[in-house]
Amino acid sequence: xxxxxxxxxxxxxxxxxxxxxxxxxxxxxxxxxxxxxxxxxxxxxxxxxxxxxxxxxxxxxxxxxxxxxxxxxxxxxxxxxxxxxxxxxxxxxxxxxxxxxxxxxxxxxxxxxxxxxxxxxxxxxxxxxxxxxxxxxxxxxxxxxxxxxxxxxxxxxxxxxxxxxxxxxxxxxxxxxxxxxxxxxxxxxxxxxxxxxxxxxxxxxxxxxxxxxxxxxxxxxxxxxxxxxxxxxxxxxxxxxxxxxxxxx
Amino acid sequence: xxxxxxxxxxxxxxxxxxxxxxxxxxxxxxxxxxxxxxxxxxxxxxxxxxxxxxxxxxxxxxxxxxxxxxxxxxxxxxxxxxxxxxxxxxxxxxxxxxxxxxxxxxxxxxxxxxxxxxxxxxxxxxxxxxxxxxxxxxxxxxxxxxxxxxxxxxx
Numbered sequence: 001x002x003x004x005x006x007x008x009x010x011x012x013x014x015x016x017x018x019x020x021x022x023x024x025x026x027x028x029x030x031x032x033x034x035x036x037x038x039x040x041x042x043x044x045x046x047x048x049x050x051x052x053x054x055x056x057x058x059x060x061x062x063x064x065x066x067x068x069x070x071x072x073x074x075x076x077x078x079x080x081x082x083x084x085x086x087x088x089x090x091x092x093x094x095x096x097x098x099x100x101x102x103x104x105x106x107x108x109x110x111x112x113x114x115x116x117x118x119x120x121x122x123x124x125x126x127x128x129x130x131x132x133x134x135x136x137x138x139x140x141x142x143x144x145x146x147x148x149x150x151x152x153x154x155x156x157x158x159x160x161x162x163x164x165x166x167x168x169x170x171x172x173x174x175x176x177x178x179x180x181x182x183x184x185x186x187x188x189x190x191x192x193x194x195x196x197x198x199x200x201x202x203x204x205x206x207x208x209x210x211x212x213x214x215x216x217x218x219x220x221x222x223x224x225x226x227x228x229x230x231x232x233x234x235x236x237x238x239x240x241x242x243x244x245x246x247x248x249x
Numbered sequence: 250x251x252x253x254x255x256x257x258x259x260x261x262x263x264x265x266x267x268x269x270x271x272x273x274x275x276x277x278x279x280x281x282x283x284x285x286x287x288x289x290x291x292x293x294x295x296x297x298x299x300x301x302x303x304x305x306x307x308x309x310x311x312x313x314x315x316x317x318x319x320x321x322x323x324x325x326x327x328x329x330x331x332x333x334x335x336x337x338x339x340x341x342x343x344x345x346x347x348x349x350x351x352x353x354x355x356x357x358x359x360x361x362x363x364x365x366x367x368x369x370x371x372x373x374x375x376x377x378x379x380x381x382x383x384x385x386x387x388x389x390x391x392x393x394x395x396x397x398x399x400x401x402x403x404x
Contacts, residue, residue, distance in 0.1 A: 095370055095371040096370075099284045099369065100368070101368070101369075101370075101371040105371060106371045106373065109371055109372070109373070166310040166311055166313070166314070167310060168306070168309045168310055169370045169372075170285075170286060170309070170366045170369055170370055171309070173369060173370055174283055174285045177283045177284065177285075178283045181282045181283050182282075183281060183282045183283050185283055185285070190310075
């Protein structure tokens with residue numbers, strides 16, 4: 001009989017808890033956003049006149065950060081570098097969760113490997129912005145720094161494992177699949193890996209309570225997701241009709 | 250009240266999880282649900298103290314950089330050392346199929362010693378674009394390691 005080591009048990013349970021927090025928390029937040037009333041028609045002009053126009057507008061915000069590009073080029077550049085590289089790095093990590101690994105994930109590996117440097121560069125740029133741009137520094141709270149530092153720790157420890165002090169990734173994938181299949185396998189106890197995983201778990205847990213909610217939140221911004229058709233179609237919330245227009249009659 | 254109720258549920262969930270895992274731990278390994286690569290056994294142990302040329306932990310983590318170092322030293326700087334020899338790895342680790350007697354193919358068969366783990370974690374190998382992925386059958390494995398060992402001692 002194999003007796004589970006302390007770290008295996010600790011990290012497996014932590015992963016279950018963090019996943020619960022992330023999934024339930026995120027679902028609850030999205031539910032909350034969807035339920036929040038938008039009583040007024042407030043699309044930022046010039047706004048699209050059709051639903052498809054709105055879809056394109058939101059996509060250009062989500063994918064290209066259009067309004068950020070219009071307002072500030074260098075912040076846009078760092079934001080784009082960070083988010084773009086983060087996507088590639090995240091997709092590269094699919095190899096630990098899928099067996100057999102999909103071909104496109106195999107082909108992505110070298111890009112993700114060097115993408116980590118771009119991600120760190122973008123993060124450092126955003127950190128410098130927060131510390132040295134006076135007006136940004138003035139409105140920054142500790143959690144703003146915490147998110148950047150946490151992501152830097154995750155990216156830094158991950159890059160260290162790729163290029164400096166390797167861990168046993170075969171054994172780690174076995175651990176990860178073991179967690180997913182409820183059939184635990186021992187985790188490699190290299191310090192860099194444990195640091196990497198601990199900070200990822202922390203990020204998963206605080207995600208639904210943090211500014212990272214801008215990811216689902218951007219889809220719910222009234223000034224971006226409304227159609228400019230206030231003349232053609234009356235915009236009114238159901239609860240407003242109930243409250244103001246059914247009392248007299 | 251509500252928070253306490255939620256925490257209670259969460260606690261029970263965790264406990265259930267732990268219990269179910271305690272049961273799982275007793276199951277025989279043939280019941281294993283997790284796919285884990287199962288590379289074939291090497292032909293020989295390196296010495297009575299250790300199975301491979303370095304402790305297994307180091308081999309598993311750093312075999313890539315050990316071989317790459319050798320490549321860089323040899324290719325670019327012209328230094329020929331024999332401590333970590335790709336050819337010797339292949340001679341000892343790539344073993345013929347028990348039934349057909351053929352050596353597994355690096356590009357197709359998951360029984361190939363290198364491929365079994367490398368495809369599991371999506372790490373491509375470029376060694377075998379130049380080097381042979383099958384043993385040199387004219388060389389005796391024990392001799393090849395011993396030759397390496399003595400040449401290392403004489404350096």
